[in-house]
Amino acid sequence: MAQTEIPHFDVVIVGAGLSGIGAAFHLQKHSPDRTYTILEGRAAMGGTWDLFRYPGIRSDSDMYTLGYVFKPWKEAKAIADGPSILRYVRETASENGIDRHIRYGHMVKRADWDTETAAWTVEAEHDGATVKLTCNFLFMCSGYYSYKSGYRPEFAGEADFKGVIVHPQAWPEDLDYSGKKVVVIGSGATAVTLVPEMAKTAAHVTMLQRSPTYVVSRPAEDGVANWLRAKLPPMLAYQMTRWKNVLLGMVFFNMARKRPEKTKERILAMVREKLGPDYDVETHFTPRYNPWDQRLCLVPDDDLFDAISSGAASVVTDHIDQFTPTGVRLKSGQEIEADVVVTATGLNLEVLGGTQFAVDGKPVVFSETLAYKGMMYSDVPNLASSFGYTNASWTLKADLTCGYVCRLLNHMTETGMRQATPVRRPGDEGDEAWLDFSSGYVQRSVHLFPKQGNKAPWKQHQNYAKDLIALKFGKVDDGVMRFTNPLSLGKPAVQPRASAAA
Numbered sequence: 001m002a003q004t005e006i007p008h009f010d011v012v013i014v015g016a017g018l019s020g021i022g023a024a025f026h027l028q029k030h031s032p033d034r035t036y037t038i039l040e041g042r043a044a045m046g047g048t049w050d051l052f053r054y055p056g057i058r059s060d061s062d063m064y065t066l067g068y069v070f071k072p073w074k075e076a077k078a079i080a081d082g083p084s085i086l087r088y089v090r091e092t093a094s095e096n097g098i099d100r101h102i103r104y105g106h107m108v109k110r111a112d113w114d115t116e117t118a119a120w121t122v123e124a125e126h127d128g129a130t131v132k133l134t135c136n137f138l139f140m141c142s143g144y145y146s147y148k149s150g151y152r153p154e155f156a157g158e159a160d161f162k163g164v165i166v167h168p169q170a171w172p173e174d175l176d177y178s179g180k181k182v183v184v185i186g187s188g189a190t191a192v193t194l195v196p197e198m199a200k201t202a203a204h205v206t207m208l209q210r211s212p213t214y215v216v217s218r219p220a221e222d223g224v225a226n227w228l229r230a231k232l233p234p235m236l237a238y239q240m241t242r243w244k245n246v247l248l249g250m251v252f253f254n255m256a257r258k259r260p261e262k263t264k265e266r267i268l269a270m271v272r273e274k275l276g277p278d279y280d281v282e283t284h285f286t287p288r289y290n291p292w293d294q295r296l297c298l299v300p301d302d303d304l305f306d307a308i309s310s311g312a313a314s315v316v317t318d319h320i321d322q323f324t325p326t327g328v329r330l331k332s333g334q335e336i337e338a339d340v341v342v343t344a345t346g347l348n349l350e351v352l353g354g355t356q357f358a359v360d361g362k363p364v365v366f367s368e369t370l371a372y373k374g375m376m377y378s379d380v381p382n383l384a385s386s387f388g389y390t391n392a393s394w395t396l397k398a399d400l401t402c403g404y405v406c407r408l409l410n411h412m413t414e415t416g417m418r419q420a421t422p423v424r425r426p427g428d429e430g431d432e433a434w435l436d437f438s439s440g441y442v443q444r445s446v447h448l449f450p451k452q453g454n455k456a457p458w459k460q461h462q463n464y465a466k467d468l469i470a471l472k473f474g475k476v477d478d479g480v481m482r483f484t485n486p487l488s489l490g491k492p493a494v495q496p497r498a499s500a501a502a
């Protein structure tokens, strides 16, 4: 059926994952007069934590920093399983009435900014038809990878393989691997999660990697956090643990950057201690890069090392030559038998939910823009996106971004300006990559992402303390953000206002 009326909102949030639900909370609390809706492409909220269903799915950073600033994480485990994180997101949405604002099955495809009306027209695919909405501010909380499919290289001979090949992003609900020989291809966070979990019931699990990753073990439970929670009010205990973990993370990251050799030695010494003197740590756990040139892999309570030590799992470092009917043959000539092969080969990164943007009819090429404070884009008005840290928990930055967006919106109301656009000043240049990770999944797509400059506010710090100062306390009207298009000059609101609830 053709759409008759185009609903209008002050803010449209795209995505009902951890970031989108958090954004709605901040908006309701700090900019409460705004109407908003959340457009979610899938049929459920939770994003990553609803999509990924592979065995053992869990966070690889602690929930005291992956949790929202406003909602204490109260479970005993700091490294939490996927279903607990999903529950936490859902609880946030229902406790705050955010769930009533979500429009499911709305996959956003286009967004066109019109300066005259100071509004975005957003087009989404819904039930096979295109629906339109308008809004004055667009907040992309669409994550950073494609939901269509994960990254999956083709291997020679796959068609001959008699077993099952699965990707962690599309885990078959009924896959029975108990008593089976499993090969997990990959060495990232997903592989190190899957291997010990599958090893509990599989005949054997082989982690097959081309090259090693730094793996660090931490207790799944944070003793200090649990002690504080027993003694103090939940919010105070949470905030103290959050700051402890933020600071420890920053100290460790800075040490890794300043003294890479020493950090490397310490990580490898820990691995040697876990796996014993006879294990070939050099081949299987010693990367060719420095710590934090790629994301470190965290394992809780030594689970990966225990699985290897018990013989239930093993690591092979080699290249695949081809699949055979009964497994995989490696470049070295070795063959590994397999009934199930898991391609933990990664994600396909995607810029802003794969949406096409245009400003006054001119398509936005994000790779030609500079990112402002890591969340808005040069010459693109009234658009923000939520993108977390690479060296710390995602939500630390997402929360700061939401806080800043509310301040920006409130400033626009106070000054009667309808348009906020980051504009480069003379000399504001830069062509640094959005992410400075050497990982394959980053290198495959980073050329499509916005660039960063070499100085504030175009530089991404990947540093919570610096961002806290810049985003929470820094001036909104900083000379780079241009406030234009006053209410008095423009036409009134674009369309008759819809109700606040979606």
Ligand SMILES: Cc1cc2nc3c(=O)[nH]c(=O)nc-3n(C[C@H](O)[C@H](O)[C@H](O)COP(=O)(O)OP(=O)(O)OC[C@H]3O[C@@H](n4cnc5c(N)ncnc54)[C@H](O)[C@@H]3O)c2cc1C
Pocket: 014, 015, 016, 017, 018, 019, 020, 039, 040, 041, 042, 044, 045, 046, 047, 048, 049, 052, 058, 059, 060, 061, 062, 066, 106, 107, 108, 109, 141, 142, 143, 144, 145, 147, 190, 352, 353, 354, 355, 386, 388, 392, 393, 394, 395
């Ligand atoms: C397996 C896995 C484990 C992770 N573990 C951690 C961790 O421990 N710590 C950490 O900091 N980070 C981790 N991450 C990164 C993680 O994605 C973030 O922490 C966080 O979940 C991101 O939340 P988000 O809401 O921004 O994005 P997502 O969770 O990706 O949610 C985005 C939502 O937007 C929707 N969407 C996307 N495009 C559109 C569109 N065009 N139209 C409509 N809807 C759209 C999606 O359907 C989805 O619901 C992990 C990622 C993965 C894949």
